[in-house]
Amino acid sequence: MRVVDAKGVGKTFGTGSESVEALRDINLTIDPGEFISLIGPSGCGKSTLLRLVGDLTGPTSGELSINGKPASQARSNRDYGIVFQKATLLDWRTVKKNVELPLEIMDIEDSAAADEMLDLVQLGDFKEHYPWQLSGGMQQRVAIARALTFNPSLLLMDEPFGALDEMTREQMQQEVLRIWDETETTVVFVTHSIPEAVFLSTRIVVMSPRPGQISDVIETGLDHPRDVETRESPEYYRKVTEVREALRRQEGHG
Amino acid sequence: MTDGVARKTGRWALLSPRTRKNLSVAGVVLTLILAWELYKLIWSSLGWIRPVRPDDVVMPHVWDMVIELFRPVRRGGNLLILDLLVRSLWTLREAVAGFVVGGLIGFGLGVLFVRSRLAERAFMPYVVASQTVPILAIAPMVVVWGGAIGLPQWMAVAVIAAYLTFFPVAINTLRGLRSPDPNSLELMRSYAADPSAVLWKLQVPSALPYIFTALKVSATAAIVGALIGELPAGFQNGLGRALLTFSQQFAVQSKKLYATVIICAAVGIFFVGMVTLAERKFVPHRETLEPEGEMLARASAGG
Ligand SMILES: Nc1ncnc2c1ncn2[C@@H]1O[C@H](COP(=O)(O)OP(=O)(O)OP(=O)(O)O)[C@@H](O)[C@H]1O
Ligand SMILES: [Mg+2]
Numbered sequence: 001m002r003v004v005d006a007k008g009v010g011k012t013f014g015t016g017s018e019s020v021e022a023l024r025d026i027n028l029t030i031d032p033g034e035f036i037s038l039i040g041p042s043g044c045g046k047s048t049l050l051r052l053v054g055d056l057t058g059p060t061s062g063e064l065s066i067n068g069k070p071a072s073q074a075r076s077n078r079d080y081g082i083v084f085q086k087a088t089l090l091d092w093r094t095v096k097k098n099v100e101l102p103l104e105i106m107d108i109e110d111s112a113a114a115d116e117m118l119d120l121v122q123l124g125d126f127k128e129h130y131p132w133q134l135s136g137g138m139q140q141r142v143a144i145a146r147a148l149t150f151n152p153s154l155l156l157m158d159e160p161f162g163a164l165d166e167m168t169r170e171q172m173q174q175e176v177l178r179i180w181d182e183t184e185t186t187v188v189f190v191t192h193s194i195p196e197a198v199f200l201s202t203r204i205v206v207m208s209p210r211p212g213q214i215s216d217v218i219e220t221g222l223d224h225p226r227d228v229e230t231r232e233s234p235e236y237y238r239k240v241t242e243v244r245e246a247l248r249r250q251e252g253h254g
Numbered sequence: 255m256t257d258g259v260a261r262k263t264g265r266w267a268l269l270s271p272r273t274r275k276n277l278s279v280a281g282v283v284l285t286l287i288l289a290w291e292l293y294k295l296i297w298s299s300l301g302w303i304r305p306v307r308p309d310d311v312v313m314p315h316v317w318d319m320v321i322e323l324f325r326p327v328r329r330g331g332n333l334l335i336l337d338l339l340v341r342s343l344w345t346l347r348e349a350v351a352g353f354v355v356g357g358l359i360g361f362g363l364g365v366l367f368v369r370s371r372l373a374e375r376a377f378m379p380y381v382v383a384s385q386t387v388p389i390l391a392i393a394p395m396v397v398v399w400g401g402a403i404g405l406p407q408w409m410a411v412a413v414i415a416a417y418l419t420f421f422p423v424a425i426n427t428l429r430g431l432r433s434p435d436p437n438s439l440e441l442m443r444s445y446a447a448d449p450s451a452v453l454w455k456l457q458v459p460s461a462l463p464y465i466f467t468a469l470k471v472s473a474t475a476a477i478v479g480a481l482i483g484e485l486p487a488g489f490q491n492g493l494g495r496a497l498l499t500f501s502q503q504f505a506v507q508s509k510k511l512y513a514t515v516i517i518c519a520a521v522g523i524f525f526v527g528m529v530t531l532a533e534r535k536f537v538p539h540r541e542t543l544e545p546e547g548e549m550l551a552r553a554s555a556g557g
Contacts, residue, residue, distance in 0.1 A: 056440050076446045088437045092459050092538050105447045105455065150445075 001068045003154055003186045004030035004053055009062035010211075011048055021211040022048045026062070028205065028214060032153075035180055035187045037197035037204045039243065041250075045212025046190045047158055053188060054080050054156045067153060074154075078106060081147030081185070085159040087139035089131035089146075096127040099146045106150055117145035120179060137168040141175070148183060155180075158190045170231075173199055177226055194247070198239045199226060206243065208250035216246040287316050314509045319516060322509040334510065338496060338517045345480050345492040346521060348408050352415025353476040353525075357469060360420035364427025364461075365453065374428075385421050389479065392417060394486040407489050414483035418475040426468035430461025466533040473525045481518065493518055 009026040012019050023045045030036050038046040051057045052064060055071035066074035074080065089098045099114040118124050121141040131139055140160055147155060157176075161169045173196060180187055191197050197204045198220055206216040220239050222230055230236055266274065290313070297308040306312060314322075323335040331337070363381065367374035393414050400410030434456050442452045484494030493514065500511035 054444060056443060075444060078446055080444045082441060082444045084437045084440075086435065086437055088435050088441065090438070090456070090459065101455065102445045105442070105445045105451045 001032075002029050002065070003032050003034070003067055004028060004188070005063075005065045005068075006053075007063045009052065009059045009064050011045070011052060011057070012060045023052070023059075024211040024213055026212075026214060028217075030186060030188065032186055033184055035177075035189065035200055035202045037189045037191055037201040038207060039191055039194065039197045039204060040207030040212075040215075040247070041209055042192075044207040044209035046207060048212065049207075050156050050158050050188060050190050053154075054082055056082075078102075078150055079153050081150070081152035081155045083140070083143050083147050083155070083157040083160045085162045087131070087136075087143040089139055089142055091131055094128050094130055095123065095134070095142050098131065098142055099149055102146060102150050108150060110149075113149045114145070117149050118142075120148070120182065121145045121175065135168075137164050137172060140164065140172065144176070144179065148179070148185070151183075151185075153185060155185045155187045157187065159192065160189075161196070162192065169193075169196070174227070176200065177224075181225065194240055194243045195231070198222075198236060198243060199231060204243055206246045206250075215250050218243055218246065290316060311505065311508045314512060318509055319512040322513045323516075327510075334513060335517075338493065338514060341491060341493045341496055342517060342521050344408065344489075345477070345484070345494065346525070348411040348483065348492065349415050349473075349476040349480040349525065351409070351412035352417075352479060353419050353469075353472060355412065356416030356419025356476065357423050357472065359416065360423025360425075360468070360472075361427050361465065363420070363424040364431055367424075367428050368431040368457065369449065381421065381424060384417070389414065389418060389482055393483050396483070397487045400487075407487050411480055411483035411487050411489055411492075415476040415479035418479040419472040422468040422471045422475070423465065426464040427461055430464030431457040433464065434460045462537045466529065466537055469529050470526055470533075473529045474522050477518070477522045477525060493521065 006026050006028045009023065010021070011023040012021045014020060026049060038049060040046055048057070052059055053066065053071065055066075055075040058071075064071055067077075067079055069077070089095075090101065093101065096114050096118065099117055102108075103110060103113060115124070115127070118127055121144055123138060123141055123145065126134060126138065131142065134142065140163075144160070160176075161172050164172060176187075177200060187200075189197075189200060191200075201220050204218045204220065205214055206218065207213065208215040218239070222233075222235055222239065269277070293306075294308045294313050294315070297303070297306075302308070310318070323338070324333055326332065327334050327337045363377070367378065396413050396417070397407075397410045400407075400413060405413075431453075438456055439452070442456055447455075480492065481494040481497065483489075484492040485498060489495060496514050497511070497518070500507065500514055504511055
């Protein structure tokens, strides 16, 4: 069964002369275990597409099913873990309590889950710290742990490393790949960075603006596990170039 | 005060924020006393009488006001301070009762409004309008109606205190409940959290700093409400009554009035202090959670 199946999905914000067509005729299928990146110029509807998948907003046309159900059903089944660019941790809760928040809300009794997740993101020593005692990168790792505690089948990430410096960023990419490998979740990942998309993804969805559409889908085909070597391999450079050209082609159109 | 500023880069920065705050408050009080006495001294030695005549009736010495507290209210009576303390308890009872009821109503309204735009649109205008009617106009009505339904006098006064309390609490609760980051709300949505989980796990904790800010304002307002409410209620036992009596006898015993004012202020400060203590307990501030060492390091680095 497909994790994501979008048929002719469109999204228009507002009505009348004020309306903005953010997405038009999106056709996309994602299989279990894939790592999909959405890339494209600002305003091309990447976040909107991610939010449609996560049922944070509804499509105005077309059909969208998640794990074979409507997105709203998937949301009530708690199929989604979401990570935003801002970690948005709760200031008054410790790291561990933050990670336990989804469990509390879902009435899941699993005292080990938070500890496991914090170990997974290598923050086992910071459980009793408060969010503001952590660096930006550490906060984002907490946010990732929080999104994974309840084993969602689909992890949605909207520019999660956008606010991090290059070094931390590469480190986090490595960790996300490791987590993806260990947890077997499907990931949809929004990014502005071509190297990041190539390094992380199994497939890259290239989007073009006004209205947002899918212009190319590129298989990366790089071997797993990926590491520093991968970043220096010729195949990697070739893919980076391919994505860059796909993005440049649409500039010609627009 | 200038002393404090000068020391800011030196030893001042090494004091804990709480000590610094206490010292500043003490500094303000001392400055006021000093200003009062200096005015008296300068104006009387130069023979000036404007804007205020600096004689011992209009402007008694600060120490005379304090001494007055330890004189009998009337010949053979209790010490003034004892009389005033007993009165303070009565007034505090009205104020606290009104504060609690008004606070709960305000919180309830905030929750109602954040849940329902419709309710907000329907009732908010009335909530705002309620505060445009002067308390002095409301108080007698409340007293009359309270009497009509058999409410004890002090409860009628508490209603007036509640009337002043609920408004800031309602407005700030609403603001606080709306303060969480939209992304936090979206995360809650993605957990399929029911509205009460969103309220208690996200919105209310986010609102606490706002609510306590309002409660501190309301604590003073509740005291004012109680003092004012006692007058039309003809309530004999409270501080409001003492204020009225002594102001009528101002020409002969102004020191009693000033002494009473000091006690009223003390009661207000006490009440606000209690609320502040509760705030420290329930609202974890970064400063208080931060290990002392880091704070010092930062304070000295930042200058
Ligand atoms: N809530 C909204 N109301 C109205 N218009 C919106 C809303 N959200 C997005 N849009 C519009 O939809 C279009 C796509 O926005 P979106 O945020 O999905 O872009 P994006 O690709 O994520 O951009 P960025 O890379 O800058 O984050 C934009 O034109 C934007 O103005
Ligand atoms: Mg975006």
